[in-house]
Ligand SMILES: [Mg+2]
């Protein structure tokens with residue numbers, strides 16, 4: 413079975429991990445003031461790029477301490493199987509996250525997972541303080557990572573199946589052929605008439621995608637053939 417004609421984009425925080433690691437880090441390590449940025453972001457007044465930059469500027473803890481804290485988080489037990497399934501099926505995929513690469517890579521390493529492409533914001537230390545950079549930001553989007561644009565580039569215009577749970581998944585979900593959703597993203601898909609399938613565990617997605625590629629119904633075939641169109645391009 414070869415499905416090199418689809419691209420699977422996977423969110424990290426709250427999707428692969430049960431909890432949102434980025435939120436947990438900010439709540440634990442940022443000085444008071446981060447709540448204001450969070451509120452403005454929740455209200456849609458600022459984008460995640462601005463929000464994250466403001467919040468990280470309020471974190472004084474050494475990066476090593478934060479990484480140690482990150483070690484206490486685990487991932488969905490079915491994620492590894494899902495990745496193996498995608499590899500076996502020749503389905504292209506990547507973790508596209510609006511969190512920070514250093515924490516994602518740490519958690520994956522802790523779980524014994526290596527070699528998975530990760531597209532995320534960068535966090536590093538410069539002159540003793542934490543700095544952020546946004547290599548996957550787009551001129552047309554206020555997120556740190558514009559998932560829609562990244563998936564359009566990586567998938568080379570192929571239909572995109574997106575897996576996610578929150579606000580950072582909104583822009584890509586509007587253009588994806590099919591969305592596997594949980595949390596806030598489910599409500600967003602419902603309100604906007606976006607084709608979606610609710611999930612709680614990666615095992616369910618593995619079964620569903622396996623069905624999708626083995627015996628496509630007309631509706632399902634649409635998900636596999638509709639081109640991923642990104643208006644920003
Ligand atoms: Mg998320």
Ligand SMILES: [Zn+2]
Nearest residue numbers: 553558559583
């Ligand atoms: Zn975007």
